[in-house]
Amino acid sequence: MNTTTEPGNPTGTTTGAPVFSVQNLWKVFGPKADQVPADPALAALDPAGLRARTGCTAAVHDVSFDVRKGEVFVVMGLSGSGKSTLVRCLTRLIEPTAGTIAIDGEDVRAMDRTRLRELRRHRAAMVFQHFGLLPHRTVLDNVAYGLEIQGVGKAERRARAKEIVAKVGLDGMEQRRPSQLSGGQRQRVGLARALAVDPQVLLFDEPFSALDPLIRRDMQEEVVRLHREEGRTMVFITHDLSEALKLGDRIALMRDGRVVQLGSPEEIVARPADDYVREFVRDVPREQVLTVRTAMRPGGCGAPDHPGALPPDAVVADAVKAVARSGRAACVVEGGRCLGVVDHARLLGVVAGVESPAKEAV
Known part of the structure; x- marks a missing residue:
C-alpha cells in the first residue's frame, strides 16, 4: 500500500527508522532448547533432523527483519x-530462546x-x-x-x-x-x-x-x-x-x-x-498485483502530460485497459517526469510471466 523507495531499501517500503527490529530470533521448544541456536551443527539441521537429534522443534528459526x-x-x-x-x-x-527484539531501539528482551x-x-x-x-x-x-x-x-x-x-x-x-x-x-x-x-x-x-x-x-x-x-x-x-x-x-x-x-x-x-x-x-x-513499473521500457516518451499517462504504481490490468482504449503506448509518469513507456506487448508479456522486460535496461 505504501511504495516510497529509500536508497538501499529496494523493497519499496516506508522510509525511516524501524519501529520493530528483529535480529537472529529463535524460539525453540524442547529439552535444552537454548543449545540449538548456539550450536551451528544443530542450527543447520532440517526440522526432522533436529527432532531426531535433540527432541526439539525450532518454531522460529534465526529470523531477522525490520518493521518500518x-x-x-x-x-x-x-x-x-x-x-x-x-x-x-x-x-x-x-x-524467545535467542536473538534480539527492539522497539524504537529499546531492548524488549531486557x-x-x-x-x-x-x-x-x-x-x-x-x-x-x-x-x-x-x-x-x-x-x-x-x-x-x-x-x-x-x-x-x-x-x-x-x-x-x-x-x-x-x-x-x-x-x-x-x-x-x-x-x-x-x-x-x-x-x-x-x-x-x-x-x-x-x-x-x-x-x-x-x-x-x-x-x-x-x-x-x-x-x-x-x-x-x-x-x-x-x-x-x-x-x-x-x-x-x-x-x-x-x-x-x-x-x-x-x-x-x-x-x-x-x-x-x-x-x-x-x-x-x-x-x-x-x-x-x-x-x-x-495483472492484479504487478505494476507498470515492472512492465515499462525505461526512457522518455515526449508527452508526460498526455491524458493516457499512467502512474508507476498502476496495476497491469488497468494499464492494459488504458492502452487498449487509446490504441497507443502509454507514458509512465511520476512527479511530472516520464519514467518510461508501456505498450500492449510488454504488458501481456508480464501477465504471461515472460522474463521481466525491465531487465533489458540493466
Missing part, C-alpha cells in the same frame, strides 16, 4: 510455519515486568482471531476496557471509546452486548478496543480467519481504510495469500520457522525466491 514506521508488514505461512509464534515473541507473550506491561498496554496492541470480549459489558465498555486498565477517568475513556466505535463502523451499537452482535461486528469491537489505547503498533494474529468470506473482505477493507487514514504501523499474520497481497507493503513468507522470502507483493509474485514460493504464487492473477 507506517507500513503494513505481513507475516504469511501455512499452519505450523511459525508465524503466530513469531508475532507473540515480539511482545514476549512467548519468550524489559522488566513493569516495562513489558507498558509495552503491551500502550505501544503494541494485539488483535486476535478470538475476540475475548467481556460478555457482561456493552460494546462501549468493551472498547473502553484498555483505557480503564490504564487508569483513564470514566468520562474521558467513554468519550474516546465512542469516537473509536464510530471509526470502525459501529455507531449506534454502543449499548449492545457481544451476544447481540454478528461475528464481523464482534471483530470490529476487538479492533476498536485495540485502537482505543492509541498504540504505536497494531499486531494482528489471523484476526479474520474464522469469519465468513464476505465479512472477511469487509474487515480487510476496514484495515486498508484505517491504515490509509491513520498511517498506523501494523504487523499482520495470515495464512491467506490473497489477504497478504491485498494488505501488505511487505510480506515475509515463512516455512518451517524460517523466512524463505521477504519483499513487496510485486517482488514475491514477479520473482519468487524458490520453488516453494513459486508454487505458492502460481495461481495469483499477476
Whole structure:
C-alpha cells in the first residue's frame, strides 16, 4: 500500500527508522532448547533432523527483519510455519530462546515486568482471531476496557471509546452486548478496543480467519481504510495469500520457522525466491498485483502530460485497459517526469510471466 523507495531499501517500503527490529530470533521448544541456536551443527539441521537429534522443534528459526514506521508488514505461512509464534515473541507473550527484539531501539528482551506491561498496554496492541470480549459489558465498555486498565477517568475513556466505535463502523451499537452482535461486528469491537489505547503498533494474529468470506473482505477493507487514514504501523499474520497481497507493503513468507522470502507483493509474485514460493504464487492473477513499473521500457516518451499517462504504481490490468482504449503506448509518469513507456506487448508479456522486460535496461 505504501511504495516510497529509500536508497538501499529496494523493497519499496516506508522510509525511516524501524519501529520493530528483529535480529537472529529463535524460539525453540524442547529439552535444552537454548543449545540449538548456539550450536551451528544443530542450527543447520532440517526440522526432522533436529527432532531426531535433540527432541526439539525450532518454531522460529534465526529470523531477522525490520518493521518500518507506517507500513503494513505481513507475516504469511501455512499452519505450523511459525508465524503466530513469531508475532507473540515480539511482545514476549512467548519468550524467545535467542536473538534480539527492539522497539524504537529499546531492548524488549531486557524489559522488566513493569516495562513489558507498558509495552503491551500502550505501544503494541494485539488483535486476535478470538475476540475475548467481556460478555457482561456493552460494546462501549468493551472498547473502553484498555483505557480503564490504564487508569483513564470514566468520562474521558467513554468519550474516546465512542469516537473509536464510530471509526470502525459501529455507531449506534454502543449499548449492545457481544451476544447481540454478528461475528464481523464482534471483530470490529476487538479492533476498536485495540485502537482505543492509541498504540504505536497494531499486531494482528489471523484476526479474520474464522469469519465468513464476505465479512472477511469487509474487515480487510476496514484495515486498508484505517491504515490509509491513520498511517498506523501494523504487523499482520495470515495464512491467506490473497489477504497478504491485498494488505501488505511487505510480506515475509515463512516455512518451517524460517523466512524463505521477504519483499513487496510485486517482488514475491514477479520473482519468487524458490520453488516453494513459486508454487505458492502460481495461481495469483499477476495483472492484479504487478505494476507498470515492472512492465515499462525505461526512457522518455515526449508527452508526460498526455491524458493516457499512467502512474508507476498502476496495476497491469488497468494499464492494459488504458492502452487498449487509446490504441497507443502509454507514458509512465511520476512527479511530472516520464519514467518510461508501456505498450500492449510488454504488458501481456508480464501477465504471461515472460522474463521481466525491465531487465533489458540493466
